Amino acid sequence: MPRTNPYLGPENAFGPPIEARGWQAGYDAGVSSPDAVPEAPPTRNPGFMDAWRTGAADGHADGGTEGWRWRLGPGPATRPPGAEARSSGETGPGASDFGIALKSVGAPPLRLILRDRAPGTADVWTVQLAGRALRQVLTGAGSQEQPGGGGPLYLPVCLGPAHGLSGDPLHEAGYWHGSVSGSFAAAGQEAAEHAMVRVPHFPGLVRYRPVDDHNFWDWLPLEQGDLTLL
Structure with missing residues (x-):
């Protein structure tokens, strides 16, 4: 554990x-x-x-x-040796396009989800503890009022190219992202649509489940996309 x-x-x-x-x-x-x-x-x-x-x-x-985890951060996306892919466990339309998952760690995508679910949350300390803050928001008092509270949340992400400074933690790390959704199908559709218009494209989904205080999440690459970065 x-x-x-x-x-x-x-x-x-x-x-x-x-x-x-x-x-x-x-x-x-x-x-x-x-x-x-x-x-x-x-x-x-x-x-x-x-x-x-x-x-x-x-x-x-x-x-x-x-098990080693892949970390999303500035620079090229690389999978550490020993970080093994496993079945994503997703079902329904589009599941076969996101058939694998990689254990991942890192605050930037969780900060984006936290901003969506708790606007105004201070970034001054959630830079390092985004996972803890996000779990508290989704499972604490009032979580039933949060869309998707307690269940998986998905964030479409593209691993390139760089997008410059914008105040957005993922853009500043060099990644495009879509909208936070509690629907796997909706998030998968947005990632697939982005894959068709952006070159180079390394799209997939960040899947967050409020389990503990760590900055843990799953990376579900779009297997029909270009996965050379992984």
């Missing part, structure tokens, strides 16, 4: 402790780095850096036992 963030505790006006954010950022890097535990980035806050190192070691350990 994946390790949990040991720094989560009472929140203040600025959200969870900075150590909690550091641990999650390090964990995301470690669980997607099969070669070695990654080095911590330079930062002026020693608490964030120390927690980042702990998270990276925990994530690397979980990657070795739970």
Whole structure:
């Protein structure tokens, strides 16, 4: 079972402790780095850096036992060695076009879904803890009022080309995205339509299920598209 963030505790006006954010950022890097535990980035806050190192070691350990995860971030999309594809488990129209799924990690797509489901959520701390914030929104008090609350949510994504600075975390990381939907069929149709008009195109679906506090999600590539990046 994946390790949990040991720094989560009472929140203040600025959200969870900075150590909690550091641990999650390090964990995301470690669980997607099969070669070695990654080095911590330079930062002026020693608490964030120390927690980042702990998270990276925990994530690397979980990657070795739970399975390595692909991380969506700036630069080319690459699947880490050992990240095995499995059946997507989707059924109904269009399911055969999205037949496989890859375990994935990373906050950018979850921040987009969080913005859609909870407009006005402060990005100041959800940059690292988007998965935790999103799970709380979808499963906490009032979640029944949220469209798709508690069930899978889908986000059509294209892995290229770069789209420049816009204040949109996925565009800034170099990816196109469509609309958040609780419907697999609707999201799949939008991804397929984008695949027909964008070149190069590496389309698919981000599938998020509110299971725990991690930035975990599934990547469902459109198998009829160009998958050379994977």
